[in-house]
Amino acid sequence: MKLSKSSIVIIVALGIFLIYMFGQSESSLEIVDFSMDKPEAPTTSIASNENRNPYYGDLHVHTKYSFDAYVFGITATPDDAYRYAQGEGIKHPLGYEMKLREPLDFYAVTDHGIYMGMMEAYADTSTKISQNSWAIPIHNINSPENLNDGSFATRANLFSSLIRGIIINPYPYWHPKVIRAWFTKNTALALKSFDYDVHKSAWADVARAAEEHNNPGKFTSFIGYEFTSSTNVEGGNLHRNVIFNSSKAPIRPWSRIDSINPEDLWTWMDKLRDKGVDSLAMPHNSNGSNGQMFEMETFRSYPIDTIYSEKRMRNEPVVEITQVKGTSETHPLLSPDDEWADFAIMDKRIGSRPPTYSMAPGGYVRDAYLRGLSLSWTRQGNPYKFGLIGSSDSHTGAGAYDENNYWSKVGLLDGTAEARGAVPLTAERVEMLKEYSKEYRQPLGISEEEQGTYTAPGFFDQWGASGLAVAWAEENTRDSIFKAFKRKEVFATTGTRMAVRFFAGYDMQSIDLNSESLIKEAYAKGVTMGADLMAEGTQSPDFLVWAQRDKNGTPLQRIQIIKGWIDPTSSTPYEMVYDVVCSDGLSVDPLTHRCPDNGARVDINDCSISQDVGSAELKTTWSDPDFNPEAKSFYYVRVLENPTCRWSTWDAIKAGYKPRSGLHQTIQERAWTSPIWYIPQKGDLDIIPLGGTFRTVN
């Protein structure tokens, strides 16, 4: 029998269609219950506070299961990480102890999903997978002769190769593993560099540790991981952390091997939610995204529409504004009139080698909020209506939040003051960098300065001791804290344990700031951080803000409200920084909207600070002097402490040097709240902007 060409095509197409409909299964949607038989604490009554408590935590911590942490010499396990969070000391790969001054309330180990657990298998020469030729550079990387900061070149190089996926090495297309990969939608199976069993058991261990340390009422831990994606070619960072709200989680993390498009991650999360597993994703290091974290179009360069906006907001209610690799609030180029914009700026693309500049627009949250208003003006929805948290991104299992107790985050690569660029390099180290430069054809990263030869500026020296996520929740349980993230009632700090309340409404002035029922009334009469405030006619809203200092930290200097809006006739975006309350009883200048200098100073020789300057708490109600009832606007709070020494200054002093010139010598630790969005009333005339879509009115 002879078949015509077209009928063969039809039969093949039908076959593929049938297999596609009935044959393929999604391995990533298989759900596992990781919960363990753990006794309830005997005193089961958990005190719940209807006015909510601030709980401090870190949702971004790596352990030895991360491909890069292992290359950085990290041997800390998820258990070590959770012990650290609860106050125990653990060891840095260079041998010193890392310990918190005060335990945290919640913590999430978020190892990279891609290659999770694999690096250890490559390095252990007894495993089968390590016998592959591409694994050889990794063999015994953490073995004795290599576990010191002298192996810098190999490590830095490996890291860059790995993050670019060079090691990915597929089987030929006819290989059974490729076919299995296709049938189970599990691309990783088709890679020679992948061992699914090792991967699954690493993930199961991460989940087990989270379950084991979760202690309702006392300490919360989340099952989570990092989706480590970036754009092709440019390497724009699109990293997100994913946390799950229960003991149930998928059998494997969805990683960049499945897709580098974050929209596919959200689709996966949506599907899991349909199966009863809720999760949220938190973008981070938008500062190193080359402007691609908060774009005006989708990943595939289509226009953003309301469906995209809603999907993004459903899955990504909060963004990490600050961490060790810099702060992403705003950039001096974006906010030239903000005197505090030049703070913890890290302007390199994540994982780039050589260090490559990252464009500012599209990479900072204040800009993103304004972009969101612009998108909603053209009726594309607002995909950038997120709340704010901080976290560390430490790869040592232990977040470094204190300026004078700082170990940065990548283990052997930045575990010493000289490696971080705070003090001059030893001659030996200079030689090493020269070799590295030659061997890997990289620019020579050194800089001759007055006190000696330093690492070239613009890398580890731009990093900092930051940050923390703080949730306003009724109780310290997974459910209560997760819900706070979902409703964005959260704020971020640069590591300080200060706390801040923020409310808006039309009757805030009626609340007595000295009354015990202040918070209860504020909840009743207004909305809090992360929420929408709907217009009431043309009434101007009042804002209530109250901050308390870190009891072991530095007193407060001022509270600011940052407003962004678009003009209701021209859609031009604007921003403005208002000081709203000053320390030491000083008052805000109504013309400049600035507090006078409170006189707080730092002695650079020993890092001592002025005594009896600054406030233990600051509290006020404020109304917007430039309020326009028709303008779509957002308001968020920034609280500033008195200045203190930066980690690089502490490092220099401890080593007997002067602080390195060119680096900031002091910083002002701070907190940012999630914004409150003001939603104007729809006018009588339904304006259709040029180029706007008719689909949905937002």
Next chain:
Amino acid sequence: MRTRILIFFIVGLLIFFLDVAFNSDESDKDIYISDQELTSLITAWKSQVGRNPTDEEIVKIINNLVEEEILYREALSLGLDKEDRIIKRRLAQKITFLKQETLPENPNQEILEQFYNEHKERYFTKPSYSFTHLFFAQDTDSERRSIQALQDLLDDKAPIDSDPYFLGKNFTDKTIEEIARNFGNDFIVAFDHLESNQWSGPFESSFGHHLVLLRDYKDGFFPSFNTIKDQVLNDYFTQIKENAVEQYINDVKSEYRIIINPNLEF
């Protein structure tokens, strides 16, 4: 293919020269460079630079490899690994992992209960306090105001002129550690001699002055074995793992003699 032949040729030549240079016929002076090792280095080179290495570069790669190996072995023969803290620590860690690997079998009830009794303090539920406090904010003449308020309370005068506290007025079932986290370390002395349902103070915190009324005190206690059995089992296994190392050390310790200069001054 040609490059590969070239590589073998160079490697052969190198080994020959090295052999001559070190004038040695001992087998531990042989350096074997496997095909696999070499091709992987060249592949790595290619993925870095994006082209094949030139002959000259291949020679360099091999030379580097050989030199590294030579230096490593010479360092070993000079005993440079002996006094290196990092090397010691890593090796110690490796043997620790090895010794921890074997999983013990499930213990019976008796062993578990014994374990529980031996480690009772670990399961101790700490005492907790439930209290109400009145707050007088720093920089508002807080000490004088708090003393006045205490007098007013004793005289049953109302209303009391106090300030709202950031974290609220009523605290339930807080341990001393938790109280310190909410008020600062200085404040916890207040809880040394509090009498129930009686206002006392003023006590100073990081934020101002406080008057405290203790509503309830729960003594610390040891939960019964049955309520925390699973946790005990977990801890038992962890302990076994940790003990394995200790046991191992104890077993071999007797073979060592430790000598310390008793007259060292520092």
